[in-house]
Amino acid sequence: SGNGSNLQAILDAIRTQNLPCAVQAVISNRKEAYGLTRAEHANIPTHIIDLQHFQNKNAFETALATCIESYRPELIVMAGFMFVLSARFVKRYEGKIINIHPSLLPLYRGLHTHQRVLASKERIHGATVHFATEELDAGPNIIQATVPVYNTDTADSLAERVLEKEHIILPLAIRWFAEGRLRKVGHQAFLDGKPLPSSGFLLKT
Ligand code: GRF
Secondary structure, rough: OOOHHHHHHHHHHHHOOOOOOEEEEEOOOOOOOHHHHHHHOOHHHHEEEOHHOOOOHHHHHHHOOOOOHHOOOOOOEEEEOOOOOOHHHHHOOOEEHHHHHHOOOOOOOOOOOOHHHHHOOOOEEEEEEEEOOOOOOOOOOEEEEEEOOOOOHHHHHHHHHHHHHHHHHHHHHHHHOOOEEEEEEEEEEEEEOEOOOOOOOEOOO
């Protein structure tokens, strides 16, 4: 739904950093999503599954699941997918669906995180990659990266700084999964057989 910059970071990491995976398809719920253009430029199949074309959310999610399953993916990455999927839908893919969220979860779940962080005069902000579960923005954290908040920051300047970290931690989480190092066991994320801290792996860059 956004600019597709996280998708681009994944595609770039595949091309230039030997990220050991391939993007099978890009699915968007909005035809305007620029990620679709980025996928087309990379010769990756795209699908638009728009809620407006369906009787209800259930029919939409059935169509989405059918499309996903036609590719038999090992991992589903929600990168800027700004649609709240039902608990039943996410449960279907538990352990093989991850999400990136622009806050230090569990702080600032939901939308407009940068505006809320500024309003709360936080000094630290960041992004989190987590396993998606039936509860929104609440699955076990995998990786977090922090950014400082400056007095001069606007939501846009903060979003830009957070996105730079997103573009590092999302490909890294995907790399760990592709290498068989990252797994979800129960409500916990494990890396190399050891449980990750509840905050996830804190990336220092
Ligand atoms: C990012 O902050 C992402 O975390 C959120 O949407 C924003 C835009 O992402 N879900 P992208 O540029 O569309 O990848």
